[in-house]
Every structure is written in C-alpha cells, then in structure tokens.
Amino acid sequence: MPELTAPIAGNVWKILIAVGDKVELDDEVIILEALKMETPIYSDDSGTVTAIKVKEGDAVNDGDVLVVID
Amino acid sequence: MIDIIKDLIFTSGLMNLTGGNLVMWLVAFVLLYLAIKKQYEPLLLLPIAFGILVVNLPLTFLMEPEHGLIWFFYKYGIDLDIIPPLIFLGLGAMIDFGPLIANPKTLLLGAGAQVGLYVTFFAAILFGFDLKEAGAIAIIGGADGPTTIYLGSKLAPHLLGATAVSAYAYMALVPIIQPPMMKLLTSDHERKIVMPKLRPISRLQKICFPIITAMIIMLVVPPAAPLISMLMLGNLFKESGVVERLSKTASNELMNIVTIFLGLSVGATMTAAVFLNPRVLFIFFLGLFAFVISTASGLLMAKFMNLFLKDKINPLIGAAGVSAVPMAARCVHKVGSEANRRNYLLMHAMGPNVAGVIGTVVAAAILLKNLG
Amino acid sequence: METDWSKVMEVFASGILGVYLVMVLLMVLTQFSNWLIGRYELATRKPEPEPSKEA
Numbered sequence: 001m002p003e004l005t006a007p008i009a010g011n012v013w014k015i016l017i018a019v020g021d022k023v024e025l026d027d028e029v030i031i032l033e034a035l036k037m038e039t040p041i042y043s044d045d046s047g048t049v050t051a052i053k054v055k056e057g058d059a060v061n062d063g064d065v066l067v068v069i070d
Numbered sequence: 071m072i073d074i075i076k077d078l079i080f081t082s083g084l085m086n087l088t089g090g091n092l093v094m095w096l097v098a099f100v101l102l103y104l105a106i107k108k109q110y111e112p113l114l115l116l117p118i119a120f121g122i123l124v125v126n127l128p129l130t131f132l133m134e135p136e137h138g139l140i141w142f143f144y145k146y147g148i149d150l151d152i153i154p155p156l157i158f159l160g161l162g163a164m165i166d167f168g169p170l171i172a173n174p175k176t177l178l179l180g181a182g183a184q185v186g187l188y189v190t191f192f193a194a195i196l197f198g199f200d201l202k203e204a205g206a207i208a209i210i211g212g213a214d215g216p217t218t219i220y221l222g223s224k225l226a227p228h229l230l231g232a233t234a235v236s237a238y239a240y241m242a243l244v245p246i247i248q249p250p251m252m253k254l255l256t257s258d259h260e261r262k263i264v265m266p267k268l269r270p271i272s273r274l275q276k277i278c279f280p281i282i283t284a285m286i287i288m289l290v291v292p293p294a295a296p297l298i299s300m301l302m303l304g305n306l307f308k309e310s311g312v313v314e315r316l317s318k319t320a321s322n323e324l325m326n327i328v329t330i331f332l333g334l335s336v337g338a339t340m341t342a343a344v345f346l347n348p349r350v351l352f353i354f355f356l357g358l359f360a361f362v363i364s365t366a367s368g369l370l371m372a373k374f375m376n377l378f379l380k381d382k383i384n385p386l387i388g389a390a391g392v393s394a395v396p397m398a399a400r401c402v403h404k405v406g407s408e409a410n411r412r413n414y415l416l417m418h419a420m421g422p423n424v425a426g427v428i429g430t431v432v433a434a435a436i437l438l439k440n441l442g
Numbered sequence: 443m444e445t446d447w448s449k450v451m452e453v454f455a456s457g458i459l460g461v462y463l464v465m466v467l468l469m470v471l472t473q474f475s476n477w478l479i480g481r482y483e484l485a486t487r488k489p490e491p492e493p494s495k496e497a
Contacts, residue, residue: 007267007414026411034416035396037403042411062267062417174472181465188457195450205453274479282471290464428468429461436460440453 002045004067006060010034015056021049023069030054030066045069086128090342097345098123098337101235110242114215114333118235121337122345133338144335149227153332154220155300160325161216161427162280162304163317165395169421171279172268175375176387180425182371183391184433186364187211190356191437197352202226205437207353210237211360212430213244213394219336220297221434225441231340232350236357241394247358248389248401251365256385260373261409263384265418273309280305287432293442294435301431364392368422383418390419393426 010032017029023043030041051068054060079085101119105112121140125133132138135145147153170176187208194204206226209218210233218237222230240247252261284302288295307317372388386406390398399419406415 007412008417035400035420037400037416039403039407039414039416040411171472171476174469174476177465177469177472178462181462184461185458188454191457192450192454195445201446201449201453272479272483274483275476278475278479279472282475283468286468286471287464290467291460425465429465432464433457433461436457437453440456 003065006064009061012054012058083128090346091126094126094342111238114238117333118337121334122340125338140338143331147331148223153328154216155296156328157216158297158300159304160320162301163308163320168271169417170424171271173421176421177425179388179391179422180429183364183368184429185367189363190360202441205441207356210357211364213392214430217430217434232353234336240361244394244397245401247361248365252389252405255369260385276309291435293438294431297431365389387419387422390423391426395423399423
C-alpha cells in the first residue's frame with residue numbers, strides 16, 4: 001500500500017482530498033506549513049485514497065505517513 | 071505677559087527646525103508606512119522610524135550626551151555592545167542547527183556567501199569610503215541585523231543608521247532580490263536536483279555543536295566572542311532541554327525588550343546632519359550590491375563544490391548562505407519547487423542559512439581585527 | 443582621499459581566507475564529533491529495533 005510521507009517537518013495546514021477520492025500522480029493532496037510557508041505535497045501515485053492519517057493542525061515530522069493510496 | 075509668550079515660542083522646537091529636519095520627518099513617515107501598512111520588518115522598522123522622528127525634533131536633547139534618554143539607551147545598549155549580543159542570545163534560542171549538523175559541508179556555503187561581503191568592501195573603497203566605513207557597509211551583505219549594528223557601532227557609528235536600515239530593508243526584499251540571480255547562475259537542470267533526506271540528528275550532537283563551535287571560533291577569532299558566545303549559549307539553552315524557562319525568555323521576552331531599545335537607539339542616530347548626505351545613497355546602493363553579490367558567491371560556491379561531490383547538492387541552496395533567516399531559505403525552496411514540484415529544499419536550505427549566520431559573525435570579527 | 447591599497451588587499455585577502463579557514467575547521471570538527479558521537483551511541487545502544495542511520 002503506497003504511503004505518501006511528509007518530505008519535511010511542519011504542520012498540516014489543508015487536506016485537499018477525502019477517503020475514497022481518486023487521485024492522479026502529481027495531484028496536490030495536502031498543504032503543509034513549514035517556517036510560515038505553504039508547502040504543497042503532491043501524490044506519488046495514481047489510485048484511490050484509502051486512508052488519511054492526519055488531520056488539519058497536526059504537527060508532522062519528516063517521514064510521517066500522511067495519506068495511503070491504493 | 072508678552073515675554074512669557076515670546077519665551078515659549080523661542081524655546082520651542084518649532085523655531086529651531088531646519089529643512090533637514092523636515093526631510094527626516096518624511097523619511098520617518100515613509101518608514102512608518104512601510105512598517106505599519108506594508109508590514110516590512112515592523113518589529114525593527116517601527117521603533118527605528120520613531121527614533122528618527124523624535125531625534126529630528128529640535129531641542130529635545132533626547133540624544134544629548136550624558137543627558138538624553140535615548141542617548142543612554144544608545145550608550146549602554148549599543149556603544150557598550152550589550153544589545154546586539156543579547157539579540158544573538160535570543161536568536162540562538164530559536165535557531166535549529168540540525169540541518170547544518172546533518173550536512174556539515176553546508177558550512178562552506180555559509181563561507182561562500184561571505185565572499186560577497188569582501189567584494190562589497192572593495193566596491194565601497196572605490197566609492198570613496200574609508201577603510202572602516204567600507205567595513206561597516208560590507209557587512210550589510212551578511213544579511214544579519216545585529217552583526218551589522220555591532221560592527222557599525224565599532225567601525226563607523228555615523229553610518230549606523232543608514233547601514234542598519236539598508237540591512238533590514240533588503241532582508242525584507244530577499245524574495246525579490248535573490249530569484250533573478252538564482253536563475254541567472256544556475257541551469258534548469260541544476261535547479262531540478264533533488265537532495266536526499268537529511269539524516270536524523272541525535273540530541274547529543276545538537277548539544278555538542280554549540281559548545282564546539284563557540285570554543286573553536288573564540289579560540290581562532292577572539293573578536294567574535296561577544297556575538298558567537300551569546301548565539302551558542304542561546305542554542306545550548308534550546309538544545310539541552312533542561313532550561314526551558316531560560317530558553318523561552320531568551321527567545322521571547324528578552325528578544326522583544328532588546329529589540330525595542332535597539333530600534334529606537336539606531337533610529338535616533340539618524341539626525342538630518344548625519345543622514346542627509348549623498349554618501350547615504352551610495353550606502354543604499356552598496357547594500358543592494360552586497361546582497362546580490364553574496365547571493366551570487368553562495369550560488370557559485372555550491373556549483374564549485376558540486377564538481378567534487380558524488381551526491382550533488384542543489385546549487386540553489388548556496389543562495390541561502392545569505393543569512394536572512396529564514397527568508398532566504400524560503401526563497402530557495404520556492405525557486406526550487408518552481409523547477410521541480412517534488413523538490414522540498416526548505417530544510418536543506420536551512421543548513422547554509424544558519425551556517426551563514428556563523429559565517430557573518432566570523433567575517434565581522436575578521437574585519438574588526440583588521441580595521442578596529 | 444589617500445587609499446592605502448595594500449591595506450585594502452590585506453583586508454580583502456585575509457578576510458576571505460580567514461572565513462574559509464574557520465568554516466573548514468568547524469566543518470571538519472563537526473564531522474569528527476558527529477562520527478565520535480555516532481560510535482559512542484552505537485556502543486551504548488541497547489538492542490532494540492531502530493531504523494539504521496547512515497553517516
């Protein structure tokens with residue numbers, strides 16, 4: 001199950017998808033905030049979102065799982 | 071009765087206004103506008119602007135030696151070197167040296183950007199400034215307010231206002247100043263380089279770093295001591311994890327208190343006589359020059375290093391050697407993500423960014439040693 | 443105004459050289475201490491599942 005992990009540490013600012021959505025490679029799925037800067041995170045895969053492991057406002061570290069896509 | 075009114079009028083500041091004062095009021099109002107409306111570095115610019123305004127109201131004697139309120143702030147805060155080191159204490163308590171420790175090569179990028187300082191020094195001499203003045207102007211390229219003020223107060227206090235305002239203004243303008251240079255000196259291919267994840271750093275490493283750094287720098291370049299000792303102490307507060315009260319105070323209350331006195335004192339050095347001088351325009355020009363050249367030298371250093379590295383670094387992070395923390399790092403990230411959406415350079419850029427802070431202090435110390 | 447060009451060059455050269463020397467020194471010592479600390483931590487590490495670190 002391909003997991004999309006956070007490439008940098010930051011806070012989850014916006015979640016742009018929901019469980020069950022279809023996503024394509026390179027779609028913007030989540031926006032993190034790091035050092036007061038919006039950092040969009042793009043999908044590694046095409047498929048369906050099976051799980052979202054964070055909610056808006058969570059602090060995440062480098063490598064934390066954000067979303068699971070099948 | 072008439073005499074009382076006459077007396078009131080003649081001792082009022084109003085009668086002693088010069089044209090220069092009025093021009094400085096305009097400068098103060100512009101800076102107030104930039105600070106309040108456009109929110110350019112308001113924490114510094116607002117007190118600076120107000121300092122300019124009050125010192126250009128005659129007969130207040132606010133800056134009168136041994137008597138003026140603000141003179142005391144200046145004398146004990148800046149002249150006696152207390153405020154800039156305290157700002158560094160707060161800065162250290164907020165800085166994360168992790169990305170630097172993870173990739174110590176970025177220290178060389180911090181050094182690379184400082185080359186721009188010395189080029190600016192040279193340029194300042196060509197513009198007719200004397201050695202000490204040129205040093206105070208060159209340090210603007212270090213993009214570090216407290217270091218600029220520290221060096222300026224020691225080498226050329228009459229230029230302090232202009233150099234400080236330049237430094238803070240251009241720091242706010244980094245997102246505009248840097249990208250053109252970054253795109254000029256790097257190829258599209260280079261900008262797309264993805265850098266491997268930073269390795270995790272242990273707590274012990276983060277504790278040893280400030281201690282080692284402080285010792286080495288103070289042993290090799292003693293004039294750096296006031297600034298580097300405070301910077302590293304602040305960082306030690308943060309990383310040790312055992313003095314959270316001190317760390318919090320240093321990064322919040324202390325920083326805020328000191329910033330108030332700093333801004334006001336620096337602004338109050340800018341009397342009409344000192345500021346309204348064509349050479350001030352040169353300073354603003356040279357300040358911009360310093361930022362541009364430092365960005366370039368950082369970028370070029372990164373490209374140079376890539377000739378010897380197996381795992382290439384993205385040369386954009388070289389620009390973050392200009393230690394406007396974290397503006398330059400953010401700028402690098404943005405330009406990098408424009409080239410390659412999946413490139414998250416922010417943390418990688420923080421390495422050179424904080425290395426640049428150290429580099430600027432070292433550069434200032436060496437200038438002080440040579441020119442002080 | 444008299445410009446002492448030899449002094450200018452001295453400041454310029456010693457400055458650039460000086461900054462690089464200090465930073466290289468710092469870099470080497472940081473790498474060394476990282477290595478040292480890494481070895482120490484490896485030696486005192488209790489056996490537990492850990493992601494392997496690469497220097």
